[in-house]
Amino acid sequence: QVQLEQSGAEVKGPGSSVKVSCRPSRVTFSTYSIAWVRQAPGQGLEWMGGVIPIYEKAHYALKFRTRLTITADRSTHTAYLELRGLTSEDTAIYYCARGILRGGDQQYYMDVWGNGTSVTVSS
Amino acid sequence: ETLLTQSPDILSLSPGDRANISCRASQTVSITFLAWYQQKVGQTPRLLIYGASTRATGIPDRFIGIGSGTDFTLTINRVESEDFALYFCQQYGNSPLTFGQGTRLEIK
Numbered sequence: 016q017v018q019l020e021q022s023g024a025e026v027k028g029p030g031s032s033v034k035v036s037c038r039p040s041r042v043t044f045s046t047y048s049i050a051w052v053r054q055a056p057g058q059g060l061e062w063m064g065g066v067i068p069i070y071e072k073a074h075y076a077l078k079f080r081t082r083l084t085i086t087a088d089r090s091t092h093t094a095y096l097e098l099r100g101l102t103s104e105d106t107a108i109y110y111c112a113r114g115i116l117r118g119g120d121q122q123y124y125m126d127v128w129g130n131g132t133s134v135t136v137s138s
Numbered sequence: 139e140t141l142l143t144q145s146p147d148i149l150s151l152s153p154g155d156r157a158n159i160s161c162r163a164s165q166t167v168s169i170t171f172l173a174w175y176q177q178k179v180g181q182t183p184r185l186l187i188y189g190a191s192t193r194a195t196g197i198p199d200r201f202i203g204i205g206s207g208t209d210f211t212l213t214i215n216r217v218e219s220e221d222f223a224l225y226f227c228q229q230y231g232n233s234p235l236t237f238g239q240g241t242r243l244e245i246k
Contacts (some may be wrong), residue, residue: 124173
C-alpha cells in the first residue's frame with residue numbers, strides 16, 4: 016500500500032507564504048490525483064485543490080484560486096502546496112491524499128491520506 | 139457548489155446499537171459519486187465507502203452505505219467501541235468536490 020509522506024510542521028507570520036510537500040512512498044504509472052484538504056482546529060474537512068502528477072495539471076477550489084499554487088514533480092510524483100498571504104484563519108492541519116479518478120480531473124474520492132502537516136499562523 | 143448537510147451533528151449510542159448517519163445534497167450527486175470517511179481523534183481520515191455503497195479495502199461489513207440522488211446514509215450495524223469517531227461524507231460527482239460538516243458518533 017502506498018504511503019504519502021508530508022513535510023514537517025510550519026509556523027509562519029501573517030502575510031507570509033508556506034510550502035508543504037507530499038511524496039508517495041512509491042511511484043506508480045496509474046493516473047491519479049494528489050488532493051490537498053485542510054482541517055482547522057475542531058473543524059471539518061475543506062478541499063483546496065489537487066494535481067495529477069503525470070500531467071502536472073492542477074485544479075483549485077474557487078476560494079483559494081488567487082493565493083494557492085499546487086504543483087507536482089512528474090518524476091517523483093511529489094506534490095507541493097504553496098499558500099500565500101497567510102492569516103490566522105489558515106491555521107490548520109494540511110493533508111494530502113491520493114484521489115482515485117472517476118471521470119473528470121476533479122471527480123475523485125481519496126483512498127490514501129498523508130499524516131498531515133500542521134501550519135500555524137501567528138505573529 | 140453542492141452543499142452536503144449531515145445529520146445529526148452528534149449521535150450518542152451504546153456499543154451494539156445501530157448508527158444511521160444521513161448526508162443530504164443540495165443537488166443531485168452525479169452517478170452516486172459519494173464517499174464516507176472516518177476520523178478518530180488525532181488521526182488522519184480513513185476511507186470507508188465510495189460509490190455510495192462500495193466498502194474500501196479492509197472495512198468491516200458492519201459499515202453499509204446506501205443512497206442515490208440527493209439522499210445518502212451510512213449505517214453502522216452493532217457499533218463497536220472502535221467506531222466512536224467523526225464521520226464525513228464527500229461528493230465527487232459535481233465540481234467542486236465538497237464535504238459534509240461531519241457527524242460525531244459518541245458513547246452514550
